[in-house]
Amino acid sequence: MKLGPAHDRVEVIAGLDISLSAGRTLGVVGESGCGKSMTALAIMGLAPKPHAIGGELRFAGQDLRAMPDDARRQLRGAEMAMIFQEPMTALNPVVPVGVQIGEMLIVHEGASDADAARAAVALLERVGIADPARRARASPHELSGGMRQRVMIAMAIACKPRLLIADEPTTALDVSVQAQILDLLLELQRDTGMAMIFISHNLGVVSAVADDIMVMYAGRAVETGPAQLVLTAPAHPYTAGLIATLPDIGHRQKILPVIEGSPVNPRNRPPGCAFAPRCKLVIPDCRAAVPPMVALGPSQRAACIRVAA
Amino acid sequence: MTALLEAIDLTVSFGDRAGWFRPGQQVQAVRAVSLALQPGEVLAVVGESGSGKTTLARALLGMVPIAGGTVRFDGCDTAAMTAAQTLAMRRVVQMVFQDPFGSLDPRLPVGAIIAEPLDIHRIGTKASRRERVAELLDLVGLSPDAAGRYPHQFSGGQRQRIAFARALAPGPRAIIADEPLSALDVSIQSQMLNLAAALRARLGLAYLIISHDLAAVHHVADRVATMYLGRIVEVASVDALFSTPAHPYTAALLAAVPRIGTGKRVPGDALGGDIPSPLAPPPGCAFHPRCPAATSLCATEAPALRALRAGHDVACHHPLGAA
Amino acid sequence: MGRFLASRLTGAGIVLLLKSFVIFALIGLMPGDPIDLMMNANPETTPEQMALLRAMYGLDLPITSRYWTWLTAAMHGDFGYSRIQHRPVLDIIIPALGNTLILTGAAFVISTILAVTLGTIAALKRGSWIDRIINLFAFAGISVPSFWLGLLMIYLFAVRLGWLPAGGMPRPEQGMGGMLAHLVMPVMTLVIVETGGLARYARAAMIEVLGQDYIRTARAKGLTDRRMLVRHALRNALIPVLTLVALQLGGLFSGAALTEAMFAWRGMGRLILEAILGNDYNLALVCLLFVTGTILIANIFADIAYTWLDPRISLGKRRR
Numbered sequence: 001m002k003l004g005p006a007h008d009r010v011e012v013i014a015g016l017d018i019s020l021s022a023g024r025t026l027g028v029v030g031e032s033g034c035g036k037s038m039t040a041l042a043i044m045g046l047a048p049k050p051h052a053i054g055g056e057l058r059f060a061g062q063d064l065r066a067m068p069d070d071a072r073r074q075l076r077g078a079e080m081a082m083i084f085q086e087p088m089t090a091l092n093p094v095v096p097v098g099v100q101i102g103e104m105l106i107v108h109e110g111a112s113d114a115d116a117a118r119a120a121v122a123l124l125e126r127v128g129i130a131d132p133a134r135r136a137r138a139s140p141h142e143l144s145g146g147m148r149q150r151v152m153i154a155m156a157i158a159c160k161p162r163l164l165i166a167d168e169p170t171t172a173l174d175v176s177v178q179a180q181i182l183d184l185l186l187e188l189q190r191d192t193g194m195a196m197i198f199i200s201h202n203l204g205v206v207s208a209v210a211d212d213i214m215v216m217y218a219g220r221a222v223e224t225g226p227a228q229l230v231l232t233a234p235a236h237p238y239t240a241g242l243i244a245t246l247p248d249i250g251h252r253q254k255i256l257p258v259i260e261g262s263p264v265n266p267r268n269r270p271p272g273c274a275f276a277p278r279c280k281l282v283i284p285d286c287r288a289a290v291p292p293m294v295a296l297g298p299s300q301r302a303a304c305i306r307v308a309a
Numbered sequence: 310m311t312a313l314l315e316a317i318d319l320t321v322s323f324g325d326r327a328g329w330f331r332p333g334q335q336v337q338a339v340r341a342v343s344l345a346l347q348p349g350e351v352l353a354v355v356g357e358s359g360s361g362k363t364t365l366a367r368a369l370l371g372m373v374p375i376a377g378g379t380v381r382f383d384g385c386d387t388a389a390m391t392a393a394q395t396l397a398m399r400r401v402v403q404m405v406f407q408d409p410f411g412s413l414d415p416r417l418p419v420g421a422i423i424a425e426p427l428d429i430h431r432i433g434t435k436a437s438r439r440e441r442v443a444e445l446l447d448l449v450g451l452s453p454d455a456a457g458r459y460p461h462q463f464s465g466g467q468r469q470r471i472a473f474a475r476a477l478a479p480g481p482r483a484i485i486a487d488e489p490l491s492a493l494d495v496s497i498q499s500q501m502l503n504l505a506a507a508l509r510a511r512l513g514l515a516y517l518i519i520s521h522d523l524a525a526v527h528h529v530a531d532r533v534a535t536m537y538l539g540r541i542v543e544v545a546s547v548d549a550l551f552s553t554p555a556h557p558y559t560a561a562l563l564a565a566v567p568r569i570g571t572g573k574r575v576p577g578d579a580l581g582g583d584i585p586s587p588l589a590p591p592p593g594c595a596f597h598p599r600c601p602a603a604t605s606l607c608a609t610e611a612p613a614l615r616a617l618r619a620g621h622d623v624a625c626h627h628p629l630g631a632a
Numbered sequence: 633m634g635r636f637l638a639s640r641l642t643g644a645g646i647v648l649l650l651k652s653f654v655i656f657a658l659i660g661l662m663p664g665d666p667i668d669l670m671m672n673a674n675p676e677t678t679p680e681q682m683a684l685l686r687a688m689y690g691l692d693l694p695i696t697s698r699y700w701t702w703l704t705a706a707m708h709g710d711f712g713y714s715r716i717q718h719r720p721v722l723d724i725i726i727p728a729l730g731n732t733l734i735l736t737g738a739a740f741v742i743s744t745i746l747a748v749t750l751g752t753i754a755a756l757k758r759g760s761w762i763d764r765i766i767n768l769f770a771f772a773g774i775s776v777p778s779f780w781l782g783l784l785m786i787y788l789f790a791v792r793l794g795w796l797p798a799g800g801m802p803r804p805e806q807g808m809g810g811m812l813a814h815l816v817m818p819v820m821t822l823v824i825v826e827t828g829g830l831a832r833y834a835r836a837a838m839i840e841v842l843g844q845d846y847i848r849t850a851r852a853k854g855l856t857d858r859r860m861l862v863r864h865a866l867r868n869a870l871i872p873v874l875t876l877v878a879l880q881l882g883g884l885f886s887g888a889a890l891t892e893a894m895f896a897w898r899g900m901g902r903l904i905l906e907a908i909l910g911n912d913y914n915l916a917l918v919c920l921l922f923v924t925g926t927i928l929i930a931n932i933f934a935d936i937a938y939t940w941l942d943p944r945i946s947l948g949k950r951r952r
Contacts, residue, residue: 031494032465046851077854084852089845092864094871094942103863107855139943144583145358155853174357174521179565179579186576201495204524204567208574232570245499247528249551249566255506256499256528262464263494 012038012266013219016055017293018197020212022162025189025196027210027227029203029242031263035219036199040165043197044082045072060162078108081156085168087148091140097151098124098136104158123154127184146177150184157188164189165197170205182208203243207231215239218274219266221293225300235302238275273304281306311384312345313483313515314369314402318378319343321361321368336587338364340539341378343614346483346517351509353518353526353547355562356536359584362519365536366485369517370402371395400430403476407488409468413460419446419471420456426479445474448511449504466497473504483515490525502528523566527551535559538587538595541614545621555617555628558596594626602627640935644928651924652706652917653699659913660695702917712914714907721918724903729922731801732899736888738815739822744877747827751834751873752866755842766831773828782821782894789817799896818895822888826880833876837869844868871942878934881927 102116124132170178272287324335561580597607790798802810889901907916
């Protein structure tokens with residue numbers, strides 16, 4: 001996928017293979033600029049324009065890229081929904097939250113205003129908001145951060161989507177509220193069997209919700225596999241470095257192992273392996289060609305020539 | 310030992326004054342907090358947003374007016390200090406902010422940003438300041454040619470290093486850092502944590518760290534204070550607080566920290582509810598509506614902060630692990 | 633709400649009182665009083681007669697006591713007589729105010745709707761040729777002087793084509809058609825001049841809103857473009873636009889002096905102009921106070937409109 005006007009296009013995501021089945025959660029992990037949010041927007045059909053998307057994008061067997069705009073719009077919200085990092089800015093400040101939830105049913109299911117209002121109250125109750133009838137009339141600024149994210153979730157699940165994309169849904173929240181929201185998402189998934197793409201920079205959070213993990217760096221996937229396997233036995237030096245670098249409550253180290261340097265922007269992606277300039281295991285061959293994804297065992301894959309060798 | 314910075318019974322309230330036709334509203338953001346930062350120590354204040362931790366830091370620096378209690382710097386009441394003494398205190402206690410994008414003037418070159426505290430406190434000559442800037446850049450791991458460039462040419466992590474260099478410029482004894490890591494990428498956070506530790510070892514700095522990132526706090530702090538709704542509910546050494554938390558709120562916060570490799574979450578054990586509005590704090594212990602161990606006593610009487618054992622204070626009627 | 637109104641109306645009253653004194657004093661300080669004018673009209677007046685006249689009119693008293701006399705009378709609803717027209721000033725002002733409201737009100741409604749529509753279209757089609765044409769139109773409106781535009785229209789539609797009356801007020805027997813015919817050119821002049829700036833402002837506000845997270849959310853919800861625009865974008869974009877509109881609202885009552893003068897429209901703007909030029913101080917004073925009062929009331933309305941548009945603002949509190 002490339003972004004920007006034709007004369008100045010940046011390849012923000014390259015050669016990404018994702019597949020996700022119902023009831024499963026894919027955790028997408030990476031630092032800023034790695035393309036994780038852009039991947040989500042591309043799937044939703046919300047990528048900023050102008051852009052060009054190459055390759056294939058299929059949802060429940062339908063080719064999304066071939067779909068006319070209006071069909072794509074009808075799919076959004078109804079079949080695939082998304083929640084965002086900042087529930088404060090992601091909700092319209094001047095519209096009562098009940099209306100914002102209810103309009104999903106008006107638009108996608110042709111509900112009447114009264115039915116939509118009733119459904120909104122039921123949805124607020126479903127996501128664990130006390131006194132839902134009163135809260136439905138509240139404006140976003142009258143709710144706490146946690147409640148606002150619950151409102152976002154209520155909106156997202158209103159039409160029982162088959163896929164929910166959550167982009168850093170707990171990053172702006174306190175830890176105790178974060179735990180509440182993660183619990184809510186897990187419960188909803190258990191009850192509805194929806195698939196989830198959970199994007200986060202926080203490995204701990206991803207570990208708490210994901211079945212599978214994809215680690216991204218500079219617009220490419222560098223490692224994929226079952227969550228617990230990738231997190232406990234990482235194969236790619238970047239994944240391993242990220243995990244090692246986290247301070248852990250379980251044991252304290254005097255000096256944290258670090259990954260030197262800063263995450264690279266896809267605009268200045270170096271040739272070969274994008275992680276090579278920061279990698280401790282780098283050899284000259286790393287800079288020669290983009291390393292392919294190599295299977296390591298039945299389910300884990302990593303894009304690193306040092307691991308494959 | 311005289312504390313470097315000490316709050317005694319400190320209360321900070323915000324509010325709009327009453328209008329002609331309207332009563333004023335007062336919010337106590339910090340309620341009767343006593344806390345001391347010893348020279349060379351790393352003290353962390355943790356708590357959820359709205360707990361008053363940022364306001365406490367600002368009140369210690371004299372950046373917000375104090376409604377009650379005293380702040381002492383080196384044993385002197387800051388309210389009674391002369392302008393010169395206040396300036397001297399500002400030199401010795403520096404601040405690093407959360408957002409390295411907003412806290413650096415985009416129109417000044419980095420060298421000028423770092424030299425600004427030197428200019429304010431009239432330290433050194435023009436030439437010696439330039440030298441000092443180069444030395445500071447080296448200290449925080451940036452190359453000396455960074456001085457001529459502008460903040461937007463740097464990444465978030467590098468900007469936080471610049472902010473650090475600026476704070477170090479006048480030779481402080483303490484640095485107050487308000488959520489210094491939360492705007493940074495994961496791989497950059499650990500770089501900053503190591504930098505902070507190295508600078509402390511080298512310069513004997515004390516840190517007051519305001520953070521909600523418990524794992525990072527666990528890594529750097531000597532002592533930790535937990536705040537809830539403007540009050541300190543627990544203070545202890547980092548090991549005691551993390552291994553045997555006595556306040557149910559501290560325990561709940563620790564339990565909520567997601568950790569790697571512990572498998573998928575089993576829903577159900579999250580602490581319920583939200584932090585209450587400081588406009589209408591619950592009676593008794595402010596935490597009792599969310600507390601799993603609350604009794605009728607908790608609903609009526611606010612527990613005072615008392616020593617559970619040496620160096621471990623808790624404000625709870627039923628502290629954990631004290632049968 | 634009641635408390636808010638009470639507080640704001642009290643404030644408005646105080647401002648009016650202060651303003652009345654300031655205007656009174658300023659007019660008193662203007663060179664030449666009505667007696668001087670009488671003398672100009674009749675060069676044979678002796679200084680003794682003039683002093684007598686001054687004493688009769690109370691003009692020899694200090695300005696504070698004159699002001700007090702005026703204020704006491706005004707409090708009882710007596711705003712005095714116009715020196716030139718020899719009628720109570722209220723009898724003059726009320727019809728003029730009505731005429732002004734017809735003219736500026738029509739221009740205001742048309743220009744606001746037009747500006748918001750054009751601004752929205754320009755924002756949605758940012759960078760396209762439509763956007764450029766709207767921009768061009770807006771800049772032309774901002775930069776063209778109203779007197780020139782008015783003269784051009786009079787020349788074209790009244791003199792050359794003879795479609796419309798060149799100016800003046802419609803006679804009652806001309807009915808609705810006559811009213812419209814007389815209104816077209818002055819309203820068009822005002823609309824063209826006022827729409828430009830407001831359209832640019834509306835465009836900027838709309839572009840800002842379209843970049844907000846909640847618009848991305850609206851798209852993620854699969855809303856139709858129309859619903860997204862009407863339900864989510866427009867109301868937010870109107871909040872900043874309202875500030876500018878509220879400022880113009882005050883201008884509704886003060887009239888558009890230049891345009892009214894050019895098209896001989898008997899409104900407030902023209903009345904104020906004539907009163908000041910003719911040293912009709914009583915009329916000028918009351919006219920100016922009327923204008924101030926209506927501006928103050930318009931601002932209170934604007935504040936109430938804010939709270940209606942934006943629930944984050946509550947009456948009596950500053951915006952967060």
